[in-house]
Each structure stands twice: as C-alpha cells, then as structure tokens.
Amino acid sequence: MxxxxxxxxxxxxxxxxxxxxxxxxxxxxxxxxxxxxxxxxxxxxxxxxxxxxxxxxxxxxxxxxxxxxxxxxxxxxxxxxxxxxxxxxxxxxxxxxxxxxxxxxxxxxxxxxxxxxxxxxxxxxxxxxxxxxxxxxxxxxxxxxxxxxxxxxxxxxxxxxxxxxxxxxxxxxxxxxxxxxxxxxxxxxxxxxxxxITPLHPYADDVRDTIARELAESAGLEPILAWMRSRLHTALTLTDVATHARTSPSSLTRRFRAHTGLAPLQYLLRIRLLEAQRLLEETDVPVEQVATNTGFTSPAVLRRHFRDLTGTTPRDYRRNHRARSG
Missing domain, CATH: 3.40.50.880 (Class I glutamine amidotransferase (GATase) domain)
Known part of the structure; x- marks a missing residue:
C-alpha cells in the first residue's frame, strides 16, 4: 500500500x-x-x-x-x-x-x-x-x-x-x-x-492597426471605407453603402469579403466598436453619447456588442483603462 x-x-x-x-x-x-x-x-x-x-x-x-x-x-x-x-x-x-x-x-x-x-x-x-x-x-x-x-x-x-x-x-x-x-x-x-484582454488590452490597438492596414491594402475600396468611417454616427444600410460605391449590394459584398474577410455591415460594426473604444479611452463623453456618436441605436445595443468584443461593459472598460493609465 x-x-x-x-x-x-x-x-x-x-x-x-x-x-x-x-x-x-x-x-x-x-x-x-x-x-x-x-x-x-x-x-x-x-x-x-x-x-x-x-x-x-x-x-x-x-x-x-x-x-x-x-x-x-x-x-x-x-x-x-x-x-x-x-x-x-x-x-x-x-x-x-x-x-x-x-x-x-x-x-x-x-x-x-x-x-x-x-x-x-x-x-x-x-x-x-x-x-x-x-x-x-x-x-x-x-x-x-x-x-x-x-x-x-x-x-x-x-x-x-x-x-x-x-x-x-x-x-x-x-x-x-x-x-x-x-x-x-x-x-x-x-x-x-x-x-x-481586459487588464492588458493590447487588443484594441492591434485591431486598429489591422484596420489601417486593410484600408491601405484594399485596392479600390479606400474611398468607400473612408466614407463609411466619416458617417459612423448615421444609420447606414447595405443599400446606402452600395449606392455610394455605385455598385450592387452583391458586388460590394463580394469585394469586401475578398479584401477584408468581412461583409460590409460586419466591417461597419467593427469600426463602430473601435471608435467607441477610442472615445471611452480618450474623452469624457458619456456612454449614452458614445452610443449616439458611433451609430448605435441605444446604449443597450452598444453594451451588447461591446461586451462581445471585450468581455466587459463600456463603463467598466473606461474605468479599467483609466486605472491602468494611472
């Protein structure tokens, strides 16, 4: 034994x-x-x-x-x-x-x-x-x-x-x-x-760098991507984006997937969230206004998508970021 x-x-x-x-x-x-x-x-x-x-x-x-x-x-x-x-x-x-x-x-x-x-x-x-x-x-x-x-x-x-x-x-x-x-x-x-992700959070900066590379490398899409970024505060549909690009929704979707790996509205959601992160990190804009400025229909909608990305809420993200920044 x-x-x-x-x-x-x-x-x-x-x-x-x-x-x-x-x-x-x-x-x-x-x-x-x-x-x-x-x-x-x-x-x-x-x-x-x-x-x-x-x-x-x-x-x-x-x-x-x-x-x-x-x-x-x-x-x-x-x-x-x-x-x-x-x-x-x-x-x-x-x-x-x-x-x-x-x-x-x-x-x-x-x-x-x-x-x-x-x-x-x-x-x-x-x-x-x-x-x-x-x-x-x-x-x-x-x-x-x-x-x-x-x-x-x-x-x-x-x-x-x-x-x-x-x-x-x-x-x-x-x-x-x-x-x-x-x-x-x-x-x-x-x-x-x-x-x-939350304590260290290299995630947002790395994704922003990735977005920047995609903007530079997505041949033919730079104007429409810049247009989308300038209108994050507005409600955009796939038809709106395709009309501005002077192409059909199906053709636009094919081009987006080929160059970014995402459908147009998926890409739009991603850059909305990245802008929300920037506002939370760099400004004192209330969360409700952050949601409005980045095109989310309500703070609750922002909170749901933000939690999916970062695992935390916008308010907690801001508080943790400021605690780390000292």
Whole structure:
C-alpha cells in the first residue's frame, strides 16, 4: 500500500513550430492555457513546444533562433496539436511532419491550424472534403492550391470534425479559447478571455492597426471605407453603402469579403466598436453619447456588442483603462 495520490496525466497541447512563425504565436497558447489553469484549479494542461528539426527561426522584423524542448516526438501523446501561422506554408511539409499529423489524426487527436498553418494541414490531405479558413489575404490562394478543401470566406474559427482552422491576427487566441470552451465550457473560456484582454488590452490597438492596414491594402475600396468611417454616427444600410460605391449590394459584398474577410455591415460594426473604444479611452463623453456618436441605436445595443468584443461593459472598460493609465 502507498499513501501517494495518483494524478491523471494532464492533457497535452503541442505547438508545432515551423520556420517563419511570429514569436507571439509561440507564446499565446501558454498564455491562454496557463491563465485558465491559474484561475481555475480544476483546469489542467501541459503546453509543449515542438519543432521538426530541433530548432526554428521566427519571423522578421526581429528573427530569433528558438530551440524548443521537443521534436516531433512531442506530438505523439498530444490531445491537441496547434500549427501556428508561418513563413514556409507554400512548401510541401516534410514527410516526417506529414506522417506525425496523420498519426495524430488516426489516434483521434484534434488538430488546429492558424493563418497560413492551414496550408500545411491542407497539404497533408487531412482537410480534403472538409471546410477550413485562413487569413483573409490568403483565402483565394488556399482555395486554388487545395481545391478539395471548402474555404470559408467569413470564418474566424471553423470547426469540421477534429480539425479547427482560424483566421486573423488573433486566430491563435481564438483557437485556444475555442478548445478551452470545448473542454471546460463557455464560462471558463469567457473568464479566461476577459482576464487576458481586459487588464492588458493590447487588443484594441492591434485591431486598429489591422484596420489601417486593410484600408491601405484594399485596392479600390479606400474611398468607400473612408466614407463609411466619416458617417459612423448615421444609420447606414447595405443599400446606402452600395449606392455610394455605385455598385450592387452583391458586388460590394463580394469585394469586401475578398479584401477584408468581412461583409460590409460586419466591417461597419467593427469600426463602430473601435471608435467607441477610442472615445471611452480618450474623452469624457458619456456612454449614452458614445452610443449616439458611433451609430448605435441605444446604449443597450452598444453594451451588447461591446461586451462581445471585450468581455466587459463600456463603463467598466473606461474605468479599467483609466486605472491602468494611472
């Protein structure tokens, strides 16, 4: 007899790092699952960093040589394998990577890919006949390179069987929170998201930067995007926007989805919310007036959409922001 307690092994999240991975994509899984474990004692995970050849080079502008503690053997007991975005997505995955991912799928592991990581997963054939997504600027290329994959033009996180794919700057966090919600429920995932986003809140600034890049890169859409931003306080319909753009609603929607990954009114909602965040951070305008200035029909409507974005209310967001700013 022994008095030692037996503890079941922790679920393993294995991050498959490939050359050209942005550094923050390597740290997000540990941040999300580590936060969940810290805040919820019944949540346990082990996050492993794995590289096929023992070393990986991160993306510019400050590339680093990283030597993860695990090779492909680290994938062998993983319940979830995460393939972050990376810079060698147009190359065929090495045979050992292909074999490891097939073995994981055969034993029932979940496999998630973020951004250009979807190309690597698709190249294994595991996504054939399934739906997937990637960052908006690569969706047409993904569809052309892998015609057996149905590319979702709007998905942030697409789940098809044991496979998860995600788009956008925050795709890694989205996928990790999705896994967390599947394993431990939406409440745990929501509380973890608020713990990550509300106190630190790099989210708004990063999304604003993304919007600015989209404005610069969305060929032919700059005038209509600028027009929409100048009229956030007014009620705009899809027909209004299409009329100003001198095109049909269906043609406008196709162009928006191709260049921004969003439908016109989805894009409008996003920039309304970002402007509301700016007003809450930089002005003393009452919340009721913030709602009016950004085109929401009532403070309650603003509050609902704002909570979906940030996990908190406009008033709490302003109070927390000012407390952090000192």
């Amino acid at each position: 022994t008095d030692e307690k037996w503890f079941p092994p922790m679920p393993v999240i294995a991050v498959l790092a490939l050359d050209g991975v942005p550094g923050h994509h390597l740290t997000v899984p540990g941040l999300v699952f580590g936060t969940a474990c810290r805040e919820h004692p019944d949540v346990t995970y082990e996050v492993r960093m794995c590289a096929p050849e023992g070393r990986v080079k991160t993306a510019a502008p400050a590339p680093l040589g990283v030597a993860p503690p695990y090779g492909l053997d680290g994938l062998s007991s993983a319940e979830v394998i995460l393939i972050p975005t990376h810079g060698v997505h147009r190359a065929e995955p090495p045979p050992a990577v292909r074999a490891a991912l097939h073995a994981a799928a055969d034993r029932g592991s979940r496999i998630a890919a973020v951004g250009t990581g979807t190309f690597t997963l698709a190249a294994t054939g595991l996504l054939d006949g399934r739906c997937a997504t990637t960052s908006w600027r690569y969706r047409e290329e993904l569809a052309a390179r892998h015609p057996r994959v149905t590319v979702d033009p709007l998905g942030t996180v697409v789940e098809d069987g044991p496979f998860l794919t995600a788009a956008g700057v925050f795709g890694g966090m989205d996928v990790c929170l999705h896994v967390l919600a599947r394993d431990h429920g939406r409440q745990v995932a929501g509380e973890t998201s608020r713990e990550l």
